[in-house]
Amino acid sequence: MELLKMAGILFVINALTIGGGYAMIPMLQREFVNNYHWLTNKEFIDAIAIGQVTPGPLTVMNAFLGFKIGGLAGALIAMAASYLPCIIIVTLVTKFYLRYKELWLVMASFAGIKPAIVGLLAAVLIFLSQSSITGSLTKGIAVVSFALLTFTKIDPSLIIIASGIIGAFLL
Template sequence: MMVLLRLCWLLIVINALTIGGGYVMLPMLQREFVEKNHLLTNQEFLDAIAIGQITPGPMTVMNAVIGYKISGLIGAILAMLSSYLPCIIIVTLVTKYYYDYKESIIVQSGFKGIKPAVIGLLSVVAVSLGHTALVDLPTLGIAVISFAVIAFTKTDPSFVIVGAGILGAILS
């Protein structure tokens, strides 16, 4: 029961405190679930991200996978609910006041500062997860090719993920 409460609390807090999209929460999720509370291994966390990426609603699915790994079906359901609850509350409040304050220099300056911080957070996750995922030359090659295809073409990332999975299976 305590594990379920911890799961819900962590997801509610992290979802309430992240600004800039779902991927911004990755460093917090990794720190809380892998490093601090040891509810998942780094590989399990990476697997949850990968599963989420091949489905619609990647962050919701990722959180459901985390919940499932921690506490089965009830964990998955509670993880999804805990992920959405803060978002629903915050979006309701923000939309009520956004148009009144969107031209405010304080609001604009705040967003100007948040954007580079988001890049920094994503970089930390990329480096941290890279240690787990990039274990040899073939995995490094898949990462470089995937980056190049996504960065320099208009290829849908879903195709890149499926292609990387197939390539990984062939090279294994």
């Protein structure tokens, strides 16, 4: 029953989240950590971290969440529940967007959605920083990582790997 509930939650969140995968993190945290207590806050942060060092970060994160709840079957169900709404929505939206993208209602809707996405991403930033930035060294890693991502062309995966190495030896 837990796997069915998890699949329903992932399906709905993936179906209703606009703004990319990171916009769904606050909703996943609310359901998996706060409402159902399937994971601790630390386990949820770990799932995000594991996802960040792999290809397809949100798929890996959802598979990890599913695995914690129901083993291999949970991981497979979580991945299917995450992808199915995307496949359905992208198919439908593509069909109609190309036809109606110039309508004022469509353009106005997208203009309203964009600031909401920024707000959701800001919520993710606050949530992750509260539980991940715990001292001077972690603050330094966060600031340097931000600066490198913002002002250089260094591959983000290299920054993540370097931060992991620093953490392994200094934290």
